Amino acid sequence: MATEVTVPVLGESISEATIGEWLKKPGEAVKADEPIVSLETDKVAIEVPSPVAGVMGEQIAKPGDTVNVGALIALIETGGAAAAPAAAPAAKAEAAATVPAQSAPVAAPAPAAPAPVASGDQVMTLSPSVRRLVLEYGLDPSSIKGSGRDGRLTKEDVLAAAKNQPAAAPAPAALPTTEDSVPSAERKEERVRMTRLRQTIAKRLKEAQDTAAxxxxxxxxxxxxxxxxxxxxxxxxxxxxxxxxxxxxxxxxxxxxxxxxxxxxxxxxxxxxxxxxxxxxxxxxxxxxxxxxxxxxxxxxxxxxxxxxxxxxxxxxxxxxxxxxxxxxxxxxxxxxxxxxxxxxxxxxxxxxxxxxxxxxxxxxxxxxxxxxxxxxxxxxxxxxxxxxxxxxxxxxxxxxxxxxxxxxxxxxxxxxx
Structure with a gap:
């Protein structure tokens, strides 16, 4: 048997709230009056207790959802059906794990085809490793004689040509760089939705600036x-x-x-x-x-x-x-x-x-x-x-x-x- 959890009365003129976070996961045991979810309103965050003892069942509303007073947001399983929510996800996971073993073997991806490179009026086909060396040493592939099949260039051909080419003119000095001008590879950004309380604070403060002198x-x-x-x-x-x-x-x-x-x-x-x-x-x-x-x-x-x-x-x-x-x-x-x-x-x-x-x-x-x-x-x-x-x-x-x-x-x- 399941007991419904609804959004309680939040106070005069407060008709809706936002789901902050679930304090219990489906399948976890809960006690009567134990907080199971936090709600955010325009003014404060409050916790909603479980009406009965049992097991956390289906969570109908997700974090970030806006819910009205009286709306159904979750179920608490009691009695013999209490273990169902925990068993269901496990069964699904087990079934999902067995599907790949019964299906036909997946063919290995074919090796990447050699990349064509334009040189003058010709188009030469280079393997990825050869292409990388050509670009690295700044060579013209049409000026190198290939020793591979059908006259294709090999890595050895490119390395030999690079060794024999005349010394290049010194490159112009690069502009000095600092740690501030070069973005770090470890830089991260995180996008987090504003809480309902923070949205209200922002709205009211901006309202004060717009209306008052x-x-x-x-x-x-x-x-x-x-x-x-x-x-x-x-x-x-x-x-x-x-x-x-x-x-x-x-x-x-x-x-x-x-x-x-x-x-x-x-x-x-x-x-x-x-x-x-x-x-x-x-x-x-x-x-x-x-x-x-x-x-x-x-x-x-x-x-x-x-x-x-x-x-x-x-x-x-x-x-x-x-x-x-x-x-x-x-x-x-x-x-x-x-x-x-x-x-x-x-x-x-x-x-x-x-x-x-x-x-x-x-x-x-x-x-x-x-x-x-x-x-x-x-x-x-x-x-x-x-x-x-x-x-x-x-x-x-x-x-x-x-x-x-x-x-x-x-x-x-x-x-x-x-």
Whole structure:
């Protein structure tokens, strides 16, 4: 008996997915609720579990196929028929292996006929080996007397003629070559179909460039005070809250305060109207195996630094496991992308439509700065705010970054909402 495996409900407004890869081969045993196939949607990759225990049967959909919700994609064999899928391929292979032995012997290919070579008004027939020597030594075959049957040239005739010919004029010097100008014989190319997630990322980023008037403004921030606070309290923080104290908690909290002061950065354009919000749903870019995903911290204005860190930590873990839900990546009013974890010094992040701004964080470098007339070394980070200039003026963008900078350089502001 076979049990059908269908595409599960993927979330609101998601009607189709792409087969990523089959995690089980036909004939392999599967357990109930064991993942058997990964599906890629516009937002995330998910794994579909087996509804029953049995043996992997026919896989109706292939990797790369687009399938609708509810579509039949595979069969799980249970009971006595479980061994059938494994036996069938083996029987086919055995039958295929016996066919050549029963068929008539295949005749050996005939040796290649000697290649004709034109020389003046005559056409001479040369064997492949003789032809190769003639071309190698640059000889005129009509000027060589053949000693073979019917006056044909032999290898010995060509070698003797080459030995007796006068020394050729030196060839012009070849242009110098380098390893870069001569393609290597080991160069390879691989053509891989874009995943559905990567296609969606590409489409949305290009859409942002085509529709929004994107501009980026920069500032830098002294991380001394935040780093000192983190070093002082990180052990107590982790002991009490069960999560590490990172920098994102400070930046999300500072961004929420700045968004309250500059509401246009948290707004969006819809048609000929501007939508302003009294809440902040912060999208946080998180690295996943198939690319960046952007889950949303809902009502970040209500969360403490500890609450923010717990939420981000949970997102990061589930992004790696592929268990983020669709609804967790929808919406969002403002995005923070931390390229610094990968070593980025500076970037111009692209807006995540329909949002109007995105904040880019970067790596922390010790740099010389002037404080009270003295040159000192400080841990500095570049901040980048890309924004839709149709909605946000340059003055507002700069004011937002300055407010964020002030809160990070003096974390006490985060406590007294200043």
């Amino acid at each position: 994107i501009l980026t403004t920069f500032n830098d921030v002294d991380m001394t005070e935040v780093m000192a606070a983190r070093a002082k309290y990180k052990d107590l923080f982790e002991k009490k809250h069960g999560v590490r104290l990172g920098f994102m908690g400070f930046f999300v909290k500072a961004a929420v305060m700045a968004l309250k002061d500059i509401p246009s950065v948290n707004a969006s354009i819809e048609g000929d109207e501007i939508i302003y919000r009294d809440y902040a749903d912060i999208s946080v870019a998180v690295s996943a195996p198939n690319g960046l995903v952007v889950p949303v911290i809902r009502d970040a204005q209500k969360l403490s630094v500890a609450g923010i860190e717990k939420t981000i930590g949970d997102f990061g873990k589930r992004a790696k496991d592929g268990t983020l839900k669709m609804e967790e990546m929808k919406g969002g009013t403002f995005t923070i992308s931390n390229g610094g974890v990968f070593g980025s010094l500076m970037s111009t992040p692209i807006i995540n439509p329909p949002q109007s701004a995105v904040l880019g964080l970067h790596r922390i470098d010790e740099r010389p700065v002037v404080r009270d007339g003295q040159i000192v070394i400080r841990p500095m980070m570049y901040l980048a705010l890309s924004y839709d200039h149709r909605l946000i003026d340059g003055r507002e963008a700069v004011t937002f970054l300055v407010a964020l900078k002030n809160a990070i350089e003096d974390p006490t502001r985060l406590l007294i909402d200043l």
